[in-house]
Amino acid sequence: xxxxxxxxxxxxxxxxxxxxxxxxxxxxxxxxxxxxxxxxxxxxxxxxxxxxxxxxxxxxxxxxxxxxxxxxxxxxxxxxxxxxxxxxxxxxxxxxxxxxxxxxxxxxxxxxxxxxxxxxxxxxxxxxxxxxxxxxxxxxxxxxxxxxxxxxxxxxxxxxxxxxxxxxxxxxxxxxxxxxxxxxxxxxxxxxxxxxxxxxxxxxxxxxxxxxxxxxxxxxxxxxxxxxxxxxxxxxxxxxxxxxxxxxxxxxxxxxxxxxxxxxxxxxxxxxxxxxxxxxxxxxxxxxxxxxxxxxxxxxxxxxxxxxxxxxxxxxxxxxxxxxxxxxxxxxxxxxxxxxxxxxxxxxxxxxxxxxxxxxxxxxxxxxxxxxxxxxx
Numbered sequence: 001x002x003x004x005x006x007x008x009x010x011x012x013x014x015x016x017x018x019x020x021x022x023x024x025x026x027x028x029x030x031x032x033x034x035x036x037x038x039x040x041x042x043x044x045x046x047x048x049x050x051x052x053x054x055x056x057x058x059x060x061x062x063x064x065x066x067x068x069x070x071x072x073x074x075x076x077x078x079x080x081x082x083x084x085x086x087x088x089x090x091x092x093x094x095x096x097x098x099x100x101x102x103x104x105x106x107x108x109x110x111x112x113x114x115x116x117x118x119x120x121x122x123x124x125x126x127x128x129x130x131x132x133x134x135x136x137x138x139x140x141x142x143x144x145x146x147x148x149x150x151x152x153x154x155x156x157x158x159x160x161x162x163x164x165x166x167x168x169x170x171x172x173x174x175x176x177x178x179x180x181x182x183x184x185x186x187x188x189x190x191x192x193x194x195x196x197x198x199x200x201x202x203x204x205x206x207x208x209x210x211x212x213x214x215x216x217x218x219x220x221x222x223x224x225x226x227x228x229x230x231x232x233x234x235x236x237x238x239x240x241x242x243x244x245x246x247x248x249x250x251x252x253x254x255x256x257x258x259x260x261x262x263x264x265x266x267x268x269x270x271x272x273x274x275x276x277x278x279x280x281x282x283x284x285x286x287x288x289x290x291x292x293x294x295x296x297x298x299x300x301x302x303x304x305x306x307x308x309x310x311x312x313x314x315x316x317x318x319x320x321x322x323x324x325x326x327x328x329x330x331x332x333x334x335x336x337x338x339x340x341x342x343x344x345x346x347x348x349x350x351x352x353x354x355x356x357x358x359x360x361x362x363x364x365x366x367x368x369x370x371x372x373x374x375x376x377x
Contacts (some may be wrong), residue, residue: 025130026130026131026297027128027130027131027139028055028056028129028242029054029127029128030055030126030194030197030201031054031125032052032053032054032126034049034050034051034096034100034123035120035121035122036049036097036100036101036104036121037049037104037118037119037120038104038117038118038120038121041118047065047066048065049064049097049100049101050062050065051063051064051070051096052073055202055209056202056242056243057268057274058074058241058272059074059272060072060073060074060077060201061073061089063089063090063093068090068097069086070086070090070093071086074205076204076205077201077204080204081204100121100123103121104119104121107119107152107168110168110171119147119148120148120149121146121147122145122146122147123144123145124142124143124144125141125143125144125189125190126141126142127141127142127190127191127194127195128141128142129195129199136195136199140157141155141189141190141191142155143157143186143190151165152164152165152166152168152169153165153169153172153173155187155190157187157190160183160184162176211298212241212297212298213240213241213273213298214239214298214299215237215239215240215245215296216237216238216239216240217237217292217303218236218237218305219234219235219291219307220233220234220236220307220312221233221234221282221307221310221311221314222311222312223311223313224281226281227281229283229284230281230284231281231283231311231314232279233279233290234277234278234279235247235249235279235292235294235305236275237277238269238275239269239273240273240274240275240296241273241274241298242274242297243266244296244297245266245274245276245294245295246294246296248278248293249261249278249279249290249291249292249293250290250291250292250293251289251290252288253289253291260280262278263277264277264278284311289306290306292304292305292307
């Protein structure tokens with residue numbers, strides 16, 4: 001039976017569409033975070049005022065109230081940015097530090113908070129972009145304030161106005177909204193200037209930022225602590241950068257529902273990379289095929305690691321316990337025997353020849369050098 005021309009054309013079109021590689025969308029961000037305390041605390045590494053820049057969640061510059069200087073945190077920032085950039089940045093950080101010191105006091109009074117407690121005012125602002133091929137598109141801008149960890153005030157980029165989630169923020173909202181040029185500047189910075197800096201920094205960072213770091217993936221099982229008849233199957237990915245990634249635990253190549261999964265969330269490593277761990281409870285005698293499916297921007301194809309079905313800490317727990325107990329009994333008996341011989345409570349045989357592979361030396365009826373290294377030898 002022959003194939004019609006329309007059918008053949010449609011089949012060829014489907015093959016073409018399926019085989020055509022799609023451009024992966026990359027997400028990038030540039031944020032600055034300022035943190036001010038209402039008073040200093042006597043703790044190492046905690047300063048009354050700090051500021052840092054984060055490019056794709058990696059620290060690129062830093063300032064604190066003790067050093068009072070904006071410094072680079074990446075070698076390429078130090079190499080590419082001129083000295084006047086750091087001088088101007090330092091002056092800007094100092095002026096913001098003064099602004100925060102004044103305003104955290106204002107907020108404490110407005111909130112009717114006690115000055116004996118430590119209160120925290122934070123500001124985060126920056127932008128995110130989406131990059132597909134050579135096309136770069138502004139995604140969103142963030143300009144928000146928080147007080148003692150709660151949202152206090154944020155800028156609505158689309159409406160060009162401030163949003164006050166709490167009554168105490170309403171006076172600030174009205175004051176800032178009544179200065180149209182301030183809102184215009186904020187919108188312009190988020191959508192244009194911030195994006196320009198983001199692209200410039202990424203260009204300077206070159207391989208370290210753009211190429212990223214692929215994840216190392218492992219899958220393993222342990223005895224469940226809550227139910228000894230079950231196993232806890234874990235997928236662990238670490239060392240990846242940037243932090244956006246997909247990790248699924250699959251059963252027969254189908255992802256398990258997220259409500260069955262316990263996730264650690266993406267966490268930072270000490271070297272600027274990230275890690276993610278997901279776990280699921282399964283039956284110990286289950287013979288299903290499980291694997292970890294990991295997708296990341298640095299990978300040409302997803303990584304799939306199959307679980308080997310083993311649980312290293314599950315088998316032989318009773319036998320192991322008996323063996324350890326037997327060894328302890330032997331050691332205790334040997335110590336007691338040596339003590340009794342030394343105290344001459346028991347009459348011990350005098351031997352100078354090898355007995356069972358152990359060299360013996362008789363002194364006052366006591367076998368010394370019974371074990372390698374005993375008696376300081």
